[in-house]
């Protein structure tokens with residue numbers, strides 16, 4: 001009996017050494033080079049996430065069987081049998097996993113951790129299998145239990161790395177209470193690179209790459225040797241070199257790939273993911289053409305809508321309700337609440353007033369001025385004198401002066417209106433010079449100059465970049 005056990009152990013030892021050597025040498029013989037290889041490798045490799053559950057289940061069962069087996073010899077025998085099976089299952093799973101990474105050309109720190117975890121695990125299970133007969137014979141009472149415990153810890157860690165690859169880095173810890181996260185040293189947010197906060201790159205380019213490319217081109221998973229999750233890495237490029245040539249979108253492989261026909265093998269984002277939107281492609285093109293800087297705040301040819309200003313709430317006008325009602329009766333104008341929330345202010349409408357409405361009537365509204373957020377003075381008889389009154393409408397956000405006798409004299413008085421975002425001067429006598437005084441108004445987004453001397457030759461459409 002003893003000699004038969006010895007013989008099988010010797011046979012196992014002979015089989016194990018080459019097995020361990022192969023496992024350790026695998027990543028060096030077939031290096032994960034970031035290139036995708038034969039299709040069959042990926043085809044088979046994709047069974048890895050499924051197959052992996054088999055060795056996990058078996059390995060977790062072994063300690064239970066061993067403990068029960070102390071009093072039930074049949075279960076102890078079963079433990080040995082299952083351990084043998086789990087050697088094969090672990091080796092098979094590692095092979096599938098390696099095929100998956102090698103075949104698809106996936107690299108990255110988490111891939112590397114997971115790979116070495118799997119390889120060490122296979123070696124650990126093999127070692128357990130080798131030393132178990134000695135433990136059963138009572139030779140080494142501690143070696144096997146300790147090895148098995150290590151294998152189980154390693155199993156836990158390797159599974160976690162694998163989970164991070166499929167579900168994302170913080171899948172397990174995402175919903176952990178903040179106190180526990182602090183205690184465990186887990187940061188809520190991965191460390192981000194220092195960005196020039198209002199640069200075109202930070203505001204426009206990075207979010208596009210983040211939403212469409214990071215799943216395959218960031219720290220956890222690196223396809224094609226390319227990482228896009230920092231400016232430095234983006235500029236460094238992938239396995240075939242730089243992907244961005246500043247100033248030359250046509251020579252930048254990143255730009256070329258996002259503009260290929262979606263069914264092209266080299267199209268990005270790959271794997272049937274939705275193509276970038278035309279304006280996103282246009283922004284990337286304009287950004288590369290302008291030098292692909294991480295600091296520039298504007299890019300030639302692109303006019304972007306600025307982030308909406310946070311509007312200051314308007315004071316409560318409810319105390320003036322009676323006076324407003326009175327005014328509306330006598331002046332044939334209306335002051336319409338924007339919403340039921342008085343903080344949202346009033347809209348001054350002159351529609352029924354029309355041409356009868358003039359500067360003098362506007363001046364009478366001074367009392368309501370601070371509550372008016374929008375003044376619809378188009379097609380009325382107001383003149384440049386209206387700016388004196390309007391300058392006191394401190395919460396004014398939109399001002400319509402289209403088709404009035406305005407010439408732009410005194411337009412500078414509007415400079416005090418910090419909330420003004422919209423100004424319509426269509427069809428008035430304003431000139432380029434008179435409008436230029438508004439250049440310093442940071443929040444003024446929409447200025448309409450159609451049919452005026454100040455009208456730009458070819459007005460750039462807001463938000464739509466020119467290609």
Ligand code: HEC
Nearest residue numbers: 212213216223224226238239240241243254268269270271
């Ligand atoms: C589903 C995974 C996936 C997504 C998403 C993805 N890529 Fe790729 N990318 C790959 C793979 C795989 C390769 C390597 C094979 C190849 O060259 O086609 C690659 C290679 C590249 C390369 C070539 C790198 C080099 O040096 O050879 C560029 C450039 C690139 N991707 C850009 C992008 C951009 C930009 C996005 C987002 C708009 C994106 N990718 C999204 C999988 C992806």
